[in-house]
Amino acid sequence: xxxxxxxxxxxxxxxxxxxxxxxxxxxxxxxxxxxxxxxxxxxxxxxxxxxxxxxxxxxxxxxxxxxxxxxxxxxxxxxxxxxxxxxxxxxxxxxxxxxxxxxxxxxxxxxxxxxxxxxxxxxxxxxxxxxxxxxxxxxxxxxxxxxxxxxxxxxxxxxxxxxxxxxxxxxxxxxxxxxxxxxxxxxxxxxxxxxxxxxxxxxxxxxxxxxxxxxxxxxxxxxxxxxxxxxxxxxxxxxxxxxxxxxxxxxxxxxxxxxxxxxxxxxxxxxxxxxxxxxxxxxxxxxxxxxxxxxxxxxxxxxxxxxxxxxxxxxxxxxxxxxxxxxxxxxxxxxxxxxxxxxxxxxxxxxxxxxxxxxxxxxxxxxxxxxxxxxxxxxx
Ligand SMILES: [Zn+2]
Numbered sequence: 001x002x003x004x005x006x007x008x009x010x011x012x013x014x015x016x017x018x019x020x021x022x023x024x025x026x027x028x029x030x031x032x033x034x035x036x037x038x039x040x041x042x043x044x045x046x047x048x049x050x051x052x053x054x055x056x057x058x059x060x061x062x063x064x065x066x067x068x069x070x071x072x073x074x075x076x077x078x079x080x081x082x083x084x085x086x087x088x089x090x091x092x093x094x095x096x097x098x099x100x101x102x103x104x105x106x107x108x109x110x111x112x113x114x115x116x117x118x119x120x121x122x123x124x125x126x127x128x129x130x131x132x133x134x135x136x137x138x139x140x141x142x143x144x145x146x147x148x149x150x151x152x153x154x155x156x157x158x159x160x161x162x163x164x165x166x167x168x169x170x171x172x173x174x175x176x177x178x179x180x181x182x183x184x185x186x187x188x189x190x191x192x193x194x195x196x197x198x199x200x201x202x203x204x205x206x207x208x209x210x211x212x213x214x215x216x217x218x219x220x221x222x223x224x225x226x227x228x229x230x231x232x233x234x235x236x237x238x239x240x241x242x243x244x245x246x247x248x249x250x251x252x253x254x255x256x257x258x259x260x261x262x263x264x265x266x267x268x269x270x271x272x273x274x275x276x277x278x279x280x281x282x283x284x285x286x287x288x289x290x291x292x293x294x295x296x297x298x299x300x301x302x303x304x305x306x307x308x309x310x311x312x313x314x315x316x317x318x319x320x321x322x323x324x325x326x327x328x329x330x331x332x333x334x335x336x337x338x339x340x341x342x343x344x345x346x347x348x349x350x351x352x353x354x355x356x357x358x359x360x361x362x363x364x365x366x367x368x369x370x371x372x373x374x375x376x377x378x379x380x
Contacts, residue, residue, distance in 0.1 A: 002319070003146060003162040010125070010150070010157040011134040019130045020150060020157060023072045027111035028102045030058065030069070030080035035099055038088045048092055051085035073128035079112035110151035118148050118161070125159060135159070170277060170320045177278035178373030180333070180366045181286075181309060183300045184352075186269060188366035190374035191276065198265040199303050204258065211254045218247045266305055270312040280323040282373045283310060284333055327376040337361055338371035 012020060034054055041049055058077055062069050069077055090096035119126035120139045126132050127150065139161070146162035178190035187195040198204055225239045273281070286306060317324040327333060334354075335344045342358035347365075354361075354368040 002165055004165050005160065006139060006163050007158055007160045008125075008139055009136040010159055011136060012130075012157055016130050016133055017157070019072070020127075020152070021109075023076050023111045023130070023150070024109040024152070026069055026072045026076050027080045028104070028107065028109075030077045031084045032101045033058075034081050034084035035088065035101055038084070048089060049085075051082050054081050054085070071129075073114065073117075075114040075117070075128060076111045083112075108151060108153075110149055113148040113150060113159075115145045115148055115161075118145050120145075127159075139163075140165075172277045172279045172320070172322060175276070175278040176280045176282065176374045176378060177273070177276070178282045178333075178370040178376070179273065179313070180284070180370040180373060181304075181306050182366055183304070185366065186265075186304055186309065187273070188364070188370050189273065190367075190370040192367070193273070193276075195269045195272070197300075197304060198262055199300070204261060207254060207258055207261075211251065211258070214247055214251050214254065218244060218251065221247065262303070262305060266309055266312060270309065270316055273313065274316045274320055274322060277320065278322060280325055281313060281317055282325045282327055282376045283313065284327050284331070284369075284373060285329045286310065325376060327373055331372075331376055333369045333372040333376075334365065336368075336372050338363065338368045338375075 010020075037054060037057075038049060041047075055078060058066070058069070058081060062074075062077075084099065087096065087099035091098045113127055117126070117128050120141050121132065123136075123138055124132045124134050125139060139159075140163050144164040146164070148159060148161040151158050151160065175191065180188045182188065184197065185194050186197050187193075189195075199208075221241065221244050222238050225241060225244075227237045227239065314324050332343050335347050336342070337344075337354065337356040337359060339361040340356060340359040342356055344357075347354075352365050354363050354365045356362075
């Protein structure tokens with residue numbers, strides 16, 4: 001079993017939204033009340049007050065002076081006492097800073113919903129004393145929920161909840177999948193799947209070109225505004241004009257966009273690979289030193305995010321129960337013929353097709369390597 005965190009946007013009606021704010025207000029009030037009780041008690045020489053004692057006090061208060069607390073679920077107050085007690089105890093034991101009072105302006109609006117009472121239907125969720133609220137996506141049904149929290153980010157409402165997923169649900173095939181990573185393509189799999197190098201696509205090349213142009217513009221502008229200072233040629237001042245500030249903002253946004261494109265591509269690729277559900281995945285040990293010596297290769301490796309690719313394959317394999325194997329660096333994945341097993345003495349980087357002198361087989365170099373990887377450590 002493993003717990004996966006899920007966050008969905010809530011789409012409350014305006015009436016429901018009022019009730020959500022009411023719960024937020026109650027949670028904040030009770031948290032502050034608890035903190036105040038603990039602090040006053042501590043000042044007067046008392047020890048930490050256990051949370052069940054404070055909860056009893058709250059129940060008593062609800063009967064008369066704090067009867068308005070009954071308008072929201074009593075779990076909101078219960079959890080707020082608990083949260084505050086945990087925070088205060090951590091401070092008490094020197095594990096954390098002194099907890100602060102929650103202010104209306106600065107603290108993040110949030111409250112707790114009882115996990116047992118959380119019910120889920122098609123694109124809607126039942127929040128205690130608020131009712132069924134629509135969600136923008138489906139929350140998995142027929143599973144256990146842990147620690148549901150409702151929060152507001154300044155614009156929208158969200159529900160965060162832990163969802164229990166069993167690993168046995170995934171039925172794996174008996175395929176052993178080899179993956180060869182490279183510069184020409186991102187990944188070539190022994191089942192024939194090929195995933196492109198996103199940096200070679202038109203869209204990315206265009207953005208890269210725009211980025212280089214902007215960078216040149218900026219340095220030219222800096223050069224133009226350079227002021228010579230007294231005391232030698234090397235001392236100068238670079239003034240930041242409004243124009244430069246604007247250009248630098250554009251550059252930052254372009255970097256962000258490129259980063260997002262590369263990151264999305266990696267996630268999509270690794271998802272597609274593990275979704276074929278092989279029982280094991282074999283990759284080669286990435287030879288950093290060797291690859292980084294080649295300047296052309298090293299930049300490509302950085303941009304392709306080959307380490308990140310491997311990290312993702314590794315943790316996503318774990319999630320599905322796929323065994324992940326790393327072939328040792330002496331394994332001749334590139335030099336061996338995947339058809340007859342003959343091993344070449346030399347194979348240059350420029351040979352894109354593998355020609356076998358022993359059996360006459362001709363095969364794509366990377367596909368040949370991935371097939372060899374898929375057989376690593378198996379007795380055939
Ligand atoms: Zn051969």
